[in-house]
Amino acid sequence: MRIFKRKTAHTEDLYQIEIMPERKNNVIALAGNPNTGKSTIFNRLTGLRQHTGNWPGKTVKKAEGEFTFKNEEFKLIDLPGTYSLLSTSEDEEVARDFILFGNPDATIIVCDASVLERNLNLAFQIMQITYRCVLCVNLIDEARRKGFEIDKEQLEKEIGVPVVLTNAKSGEGIEELKEKMYLVATRLIKPNPRKIKMKDSIRKKIDLLVPLINESFTDLYSAEWIAMRLLEGDSKIFNAIKNGKLVELVNKGKLE
Numbered sequence: 001m002r003i004f005k006r007k008t009a010h011t012e013d014l015y016q017i018e019i020m021p022e023r024k025n026n027v028i029a030l031a032g033n034p035n036t037g038k039s040t041i042f043n044r045l046t047g048l049r050q051h052t053g054n055w056p057g058k059t060v061k062k063a064e065g066e067f068t069f070k071n072e073e074f075k076l077i078d079l080p081g082t083y084s085l086l087s088t089s090e091d092e093e094v095a096r097d098f099i100l101f102g103n104p105d106a107t108i109i110v111c112d113a114s115v116l117e118r119n120l121n122l123a124f125q126i127m128q129i130t131y132r133c134v135l136c137v138n139l140i141d142e143a144r145r146k147g148f149e150i151d152k153e154q155l156e157k158e159i160g161v162p163v164v165l166t167n168a169k170s171g172e173g174i175e176e177l178k179e180k181m182y183l184v185a186t187r188l189i190k191p192n193p194r195k196i197k198m199k200d201s202i203r204k205k206i207d208l209l210v211p212l213i214n215e216s217f218t219d220l221y222s223a224e225w226i227a228m229r230l231l232e233g234d235s236k237i238f239n240a241i242k243n244g245k246l247v248e249l250v251n252k253g254k255l256e
């Protein structure tokens with residue numbers, strides 16, 4: 001069943017980027033800073049079953065591929081490598097819109113273990129939008145070469161989502177990554193990402209806005225994220241709410 005029968009240019013785009021109600025497989029987004037090994041992981045997971053093209057109406061490259069794990073079909077979408085999701089470039093906008101409205105069953109956040117702290121900035125932005133995440137700490141060999149180990153259990157406890165340590169080049173940790181992705185995508189586990197701490201005055205404003213947003217868009221995990229963008233004066237989000245596109249986008253993403 002579709003709520004919106006009228007296809008605007010925008011919803012047409014959503015059909016093309018696979019945000020469709022009739023999808024059979026699990027949709028997995030692959031996100032991360034540039035040069036963290038995303039493409040290497042993408043190749044490891046999808047092998048030869050992949051296609052490339054452009055995102056509809058954009059100059060941004062899109063790669064997607066399929067694979068099977070434990071009798072489940074997965075479609076993996078390689079998002080543009082970005083440092084943030086604040087939509088200051090076409091790349092960031094594509095990545096943000098897909099995570100926010102594409103309603104992926106799981107998002108794999110790829111980080112560079114040797115500069116983990118810096119990479120966690122994007123990770124926290126993603127975890128504010130969706131709780132269905134796996135943190136893939138890649139280039140673990142580089143970190144070891146620099147003389148440090150990542151404490152996986154501690155990191156998991158701190159951030160609240162499954163963590164996998166990988167060396168995408170050698171294949172170390174890839175099976176575990178599939179396992180964690182499977183558990184999150186099929187709802188066998190529900191991650192609980194740590195919330196970002198903020199000033200009391202901002203927290204108060206957000207707490208005022210979130211119920212209002214939730215009233216209009218039921219069961220929206222990212223209400224807090226939208227509230228923050230509104231407080232920042234993000235004109236794209238503001239306009240999407242004003243002209244009704246946000247409702248349309250959210251409903252479209254919710255139909256599974």
Ligand SMILES: Nc1nc2c(ncn2[C@@H]2O[C@H](COP(=O)(O)OP(=O)(O)O)[C@@H](O)[C@H]2O)c(=O)[nH]1
Pocket residue numbers: 032033034035036037038039040041081138139140141142166167168169170
């Ligand atoms: N040593 C090491 N190199 C890696 C690893 N993962 C990827 N690379 C290399 O890092 C470079 C960037 O990888 P790529 O997959 O293109 O990164 P992307 O920009 O995030 O897609 C390539 O030369 C990869 O071979 C890893 O775990 N360890």
Ligand SMILES: [Mg+2]
Pocket residue numbers: 038039040081
């Ligand atoms: Mg790449």
